[in-house]
Each structure stands twice: as C-alpha cells, then as structure tokens.
Amino acid sequence: MNRELIAETVTVRHGRAEVLSHADFGLGAGEVVGLIGPNGAGKTTLLKAIAGVIAPTLGTVSLQGRALADWPRRAYARRVGYLAQAAVVHWPLTVEHLVTLGRLPHRDPFRGLRPADAAAVSAALAQVDASHLRERVVTTLSGGERARVMLARVLAGEPRFLLADEPGTGLDPAHQLRIMSHLRDLARRGCGVVVVLHDLTLATRFCDRLVMLDGGRVVADGPVGDVLSAGHVRSVFGVRCVTGEYEGEPLLVPWAVA
Amino acid sequence: MTGRMGFFLLHGVLLAAIAALLAWNLGNGYVPLSAAEVWSGLIGDGTETANLIVREIRLPRALLGLTVGFSLGLSGAALQGLLRNPLAEPGLLGVSSMAGLGAVVAIYFGWAAYSDLLLPGAGMLGAFVAVGILFLLAGRETGVLTVILAGVAISSLAIALTSLAMNLAPSPWAVTEMLFWVMGSLKDRSTTDLWLSLPFMIAGWALLLSSGRALDALTLGEETARSLGIGLRGVNLRLICGTALCVGAGTAVAGSIAFVGLVVPHLLRPLVAHRPSRLLWVSGLGGAVLTMSADIAVRSLGTHPEMNLGVFTAVIGAPFFLYLILKTRRIMR
Numbered sequence: 352m353n354r355e356l357i358a359e360t361v362t363v364r365h366g367r368a369e370v371l372s373h374a375d376f377g378l379g380a381g382e383v384v385g386l387i388g389p390n391g392a393g394k395t396t397l398l399k400a401i402a403g404v405i406a407p408t409l410g411t412v413s414l415q416g417r418a419l420a421d422w423p424r425r426a427y428a429r430r431v432g433y434l435a436q437a438a439v440v441h442w443p444l445t446v447e448h449l450v451t452l453g454r455l456p457h458r459d460p461f462r463g464l465r466p467a468d469a470a471a472v473s474a475a476l477a478q479v480d481a482s483h484l485r486e487r488v489v490t491t492l493s494g495g496e497r498a499r500v501m502l503a504r505v506l507a508g509e510p511r512f513l514l515a516d517e518p519g520t521g522l523d524p525a526h527q528l529r530i531m532s533h534l535r536d537l538a539r540r541g542c543g544v545v546v547v548l549h550d551l552t553l554a555t556r557f558c559d560r561l562v563m564l565d566g567g568r569v570v571a572d573g574p575v576g577d578v579l580s581a582g583h584v585r586s587v588f589g590v591r592c593v594t595g596e597y598e599g600e601p602l603l604v605p606w607a608v609a
Numbered sequence: 610m611t612g613r614m615g616f617f618l619l620h621g622v623l624l625a626a627i628a629a630l631l632a633w634n635l636g637n638g639y640v641p642l643s644a645a646e647v648w649s650g651l652i653g654d655g656t657e658t659a660n661l662i663v664r665e666i667r668l669p670r671a672l673l674g675l676t677v678g679f680s681l682g683l684s685g686a687a688l689q690g691l692l693r694n695p696l697a698e699p700g701l702l703g704v705s706s707m708a709g710l711g712a713v714v715a716i717y718f719g720w721a722a723y724s725d726l727l728l729p730g731a732g733m734l735g736a737f738v739a740v741g742i743l744f745l746l747a748g749r750e751t752g753v754l755t756v757i758l759a760g761v762a763i764s765s766l767a768i769a770l771t772s773l774a775m776n777l778a779p780s781p782w783a784v785t786e787m788l789f790w791v792m793g794s795l796k797d798r799s800t801t802d803l804w805l806s807l808p809f810m811i812a813g814w815a816l817l818l819s820s821g822r823a824l825d826a827l828t829l830g831e832e833t834a835r836s837l838g839i840g841l842r843g844v845n846l847r848l849i850c851g852t853a854l855c856v857g858a859g860t861a862v863a864g865s866i867a868f869v870g871l872v873v874p875h876l877l878r879p880l881v882a883h884r885p886s887r888l889l890w891v892s893g894l895g896g897a898v899l900t901m902s903a904d905i906a907v908r909s910l911g912t913h914p915e916m917n918l919g920v921f922t923a924v925i926g927a928p929f930f931l932y933l934i935l936k937t938r939r940i941m942r
Contacts, residue, residue, distance in 0.1 A: 399832065402835075402836050403835065403836065404832045404835045404836055424838040424839075424840055425838035426838075427838065428836060428837050428838030429838075431836075432836070433832075433833065433836035435829075435830065435832050435833050435836075438829065438830070438833065439829065439830045440828060440829060441693035441827070441828050441829075441830070442693075442828050442878075442883040442884075442885065443883050444828060444882065444883055444884065445882060448882060448884055449828075449829075452825055452826060452828065452829060452837065453837075455822060455825070455826055455837045455838065455839070456837055456838040458822070460822065504829075508837075
C-alpha cells in the first residue's frame with residue numbers, strides 16, 4: 352500500500368510532559384486504520400498532529416511527499432478532513448448551514464456558494480442518510496442524528512483522507528454500527544480513513560489495520576489479528592478477550608480484567 | 610426570516626430606518642427649522658444660521674450616531690463570534706474604558722487646550738494601549754478565557770485610573786469634562802470629530818467585515834476551525850485590532866456608550882439563522898439604528914440637563930444584560 356499521509360517520529364510535549372513520543376504513522380487511500388490504546392495513550396494527540404490542529408514539538412507530518420508546513424493551509428484542509436471528538440456547535444445553526452461549513456476550504460474568499468458546493472453538501476447529507484434533517488436546527492437533533500450530521504460536515508469537504516476521533520462515542524449500538532459502516536463505505540470509494548476507537552469489537556470488525564499506542568508510544572502497527580493478540584491486549588489494556596469469528600468476520604470481545 | 614429574501618428584507622428595513630433617523634436628526638433640534646431651511650442649510654445654500662446649525666451641529670451628530678453605532682454593533686457581533694459567547698461586547702476587552710481613560714488623562718493634564726485633535730487622539734491612543742496590554746497579558750495564547758480575563762483586568766485598571774484622575778482633578782470644570790467621556794454623548798460634536806474618527810473606523814470595519822468566514826468556522830470550535838484551513842492567530846489579530854480601531858475611534862469622539870454591542874447582535878441573531886458572518890453587517894446597521902434612536906430619545910426626554918447617551922444606553926442595557934445572564938446561565942455553567 353502506497354502511504355500518502357505520513358507522520359514521522361512525531362513528538363508532542365505539553366510543558367514538560369511528553370504526551371506523544373517519536374510516533375510513526377502512515378495512511379494510504381482506501382484503507383481504514385484504527386488508532387487504539389488506553390486513555391492517555393496519545394491517540395487524539397497523534398490525530399490532531401496529523402490534522403495540523405497542533406504543531407508537533409519534534410518530527411514531521413507530510414502529505415504526498417510534501418511537509419505539512421509547506422502546504423497552504425486551505426489546500427491541506429481540502430485534502431485532509433478532521434472530525435473532532437465530541438464535536439461542538441456553538442450557535443444553533445441549521446443542519447444545512449452546518450454542513451456547508453465543510454466547504455470552507457474550497458470556497459473563494461470573495462465568492463458565494465457555487466453549484467458545486469451545494470451539490471457536495473447534498474451528496475454528503477445523502478451519504479449519511481440525513482437529507483431529511485437539512486432544515487432542522489442542529490441543537491434539536493438526537494445524539495445519533497447529530498453524529499451523522501457532523502460526519503456529513505467533514506464529507507462535504509470531499510477529503511482524500513478523513514481523520515475521525517471517536518465518532519461513535521455516546522451512541523447506541525445501532526448508531527455506532529451505522530457510523531462505522533459509513534466510514535467503511537468511504538474507504539471502499541477510495542478515501543483513506545483513520546479513526547480513534549475505544550471499542551475493540553468495532554475496531555476488530557471494521558478496520559483493515561490497527562495502530563496501538565500506549566504511554567505516548569506506538570507499540571504495535573499491523574493487521575488487526577497481529578495487533579490485537581492476546582498478549583498485546585493483556586499488557587496494554589489489562590484485559591482478557593474472547594476471540595472468534597461470526598458470519599465470516601473476526602470477533603473480539605473484552606471479557607475480564609486480567 | 611432566514612432565507613436570501615429575508616436577509617435582503619432585513620437589510621432594507623434597517624437601511625430605511627437609518628435613512629428615517631438621519632432625516633429626523635437633521636430636521637429636529639432646539640432651533641425650529643422648516644424642511645426647506647434644513648435642505649438649503651444642508652447644501653450650504655441657506656442663511657448663515659441655518660447652514661451652521663445643519664452642517665456643523667446636526668449633521669455631525671447624526672453621522673457620528675451612525676458611525677459610532679455601526680462600530681459598536683459590528684464589533685459586538687464580531688467579538689461574540691470570536692469568543693463564542695453571547696455576553697461578549699467591546700467593553701469586555703477594556704477598549705472602551707481605556708479610550709475613555711485616554712481622554713480623561715488629556716483633560717487632566719490640560720492637553721485638550723492645545724489642539725482639537727489632542728483629546729480624541731489621546732482616546733485612540735488609550736484604545737491601542739488596551740490592545741497592547743491585551744497582547745502582553747494574553748501572550749501567544751489564543752484561548753478565549755485568557756482574552757476575557759485580560760480584558761477584565763484592563764477594564765479594572767482603566768476604571769481605577771479614571772477614578773484617580775477625577776479624584777485629583779485640578780478643577781470642577783475638569784471633572785465635568787471627564788464625566789462627559791465616562792458617560793458618553795454625541796452632543797456638541799463637530800465635523801472635525803467625524804473626520805478624525807472616520808478613517809480609523811473604516812479601517813476597523815474592513816478588518817471585522819473580512820472575518821466572516823473565520824467566525825463561521827469558529828462555530829465548530831478552534832480545533833475544527835484550524836482543520837478547515839483558518840489561521841487563528843491572524844483571525845484573532847484582525848478582530849482585536851479591528852475592534853480597537855473602530856471602538857477606540859468611536860469612544861475617542863463620543864465617550865463610552867455601553868451595551869449597544871451586546872443588545873444588537875443578540876436581537877438580530879435569530880433573524881440571520883445564527884450565522885456569525887451574516888450577523889456582522891446587520892449588527893452594524895442595527896447598532897446605528899439603536900444609537901441614533903437612543904440619541905433622539907435623550908433629546909426628546911426633555912431632562913435638564915440633557916441625559917447623556919451613554920447613561921441612557923447603560924440604564925436600558927444593564928437590565929438586558931442581567932436578563933441575558935439569567936437566560937444563558939444554564940449553558941454557561
């Protein structure tokens with residue numbers, strides 16, 4: 352797999368604390384990569400560094416062979432979409448206005464909305480089955496509807512790479528499965544997806560590859576079965592798992608504290 | 610009223626209101642003038658008295674009401690968008706109080722006697738000092754809380770020094786003059802005040818009005834705004850300098866006029882579907898309408914002496930502020 356979005360020895364320090372230490376990461380088009388690890392492992396920090404939201408203390412992030420710092424801000428934003436954890440909306444916008452914000456990197460500063468922008472917004476809403484919510488005010492949506500709309504906001508930017516930070520947290524199982532299916536579909540259409548996950552069952556089922564972090568370091572990177580070996584899961588998460596297969600797909604359920 | 614038609618209708622109503630208020634301001638005053646006298650005075654073709662009253666007294670007052678009000682409404686909408694807080698307003702950054710302090714210091718040391726330009730100039734200098742201190746206190750930090758706390762500290766300092774200057778004022782006349790800047794008024798302003806403040810206000814408007822899309826992106830928080838290609842340091846700088854320029858210039862010539870920047874964006878926000886970029890321009894127009902209306906109100910109340918405009922807006926605005934806190938305290942917790 353040709354990896355286009357690459358983080359090399361990325362280190363992030365907050366004051367004296369090193370929250371991410373010499374992390375390497377790569378993402379290619381068409382794959383879903385899960386970032387897993389216990390709380391405080393550095394998953395969100397790595398995702399933010401790749402998104403360009405925070406600047407690494409050391410190391411580099413590059414896209415298609417060009418360092419992030421050399422990309423014009425908007426050009427990078429057109430290619431890499433970022434869905435923050437528990438994404439906030441400070442004003443009660445309508446769903447349509449909210450999703451249209453995803454087009455900001457594409458829009459000419461002195462021009463209004465072009466037909467291509469409107470079409471991308473409609474397509475993004477349709478992709479997450481939220482077209483009927485278009486006129487609704489975002490603060491009146493249920494948790495599941497809101498999560499889909501937030502995903503549509505990123506999709507409206509038509510990014511080549513999508514970085515999602517725990518997109519299903521706080522949602523019921525049906526909505527979690529729906530969100531993960533949307534991400535899978537995106538990868539099928541050629542988008543590279545990296546998703547921070549706490550749910551190892553979802554990570555096992557929906558990811559092509561997993562990157563495991565612990566204490567700010569990448570401790571494993573590879574196929575799901577290799578990364579989520581019984582030994583890794585026990586040493587990193589401190590749990591025992593039940594593993595197997597169901598309907599032809601791998602299954603892993605955290606079972607007991609080790 | 611959220612569609613394109615509604616947006617244009619809202620503009621039409623506000624512009625019509627401004628035109629009507631301008632006409633009222635020119636046509637009414639302590640000396641009765643007929644419509645024909647006002648018109649001939651306006652174009653400089655009337656009697657010497659009519660020319661003087663219309664062009665040197667009524668027109669500057671009306672236009673300052675428009676420009677100062679536009680500045681206050683616009684900067685209130687911009688700051689509320691930047692800080693994502695409906696309780697924000699220009700006074701929050703300490704810009705108004707420092708501009709007022711600049712004018713008070715100029716009176717205290719008697720600089721005002723040397724040139725007409727020195728008093729408003731000192732006011733604007735105060736506004737820029739406020740921004741300088743704000744940057745020193747907030748440093749490279751872009752966090753909203755730091756900016757708010759820095760603003761509170763600057764306001765406290767300005768109020769303390771203004772009180773000190775009034776306490777040690779050389780004469781009762783100086784205290785009266787200082788009170789004018791603290792209480793805010795459009796009374797007895799001249800065309801010099803207008804021409805002095807207008808370039809700074811226009812520069813401030815340009816900075817604020819060009820930040821609409823960044824404010825829209827900030828609806829989703831700072832991190833998401835960054836991921837959408839918005840350079841936050843530049844946006845913060847643009848908005849803070851824009852506010853300092855137009856509010857500083859406004860306060861330098863009209864004194865401190867409180868709460869316009871708070872009330873107007875709050876009332877108009879639902880009419881533009883809560884979109885920060887759409888709110889900027891209409892809040893400017895709304896600020897002009899409110900300030901000009903309030904200025905007419907203080908003249909029509911018939912109190913002796915005339916109630917100061919800043920006092921009037923504070924008396925109306927403070928209860929509104931309390932109401933807003935009550936309304937938003939659930940989400941502010």
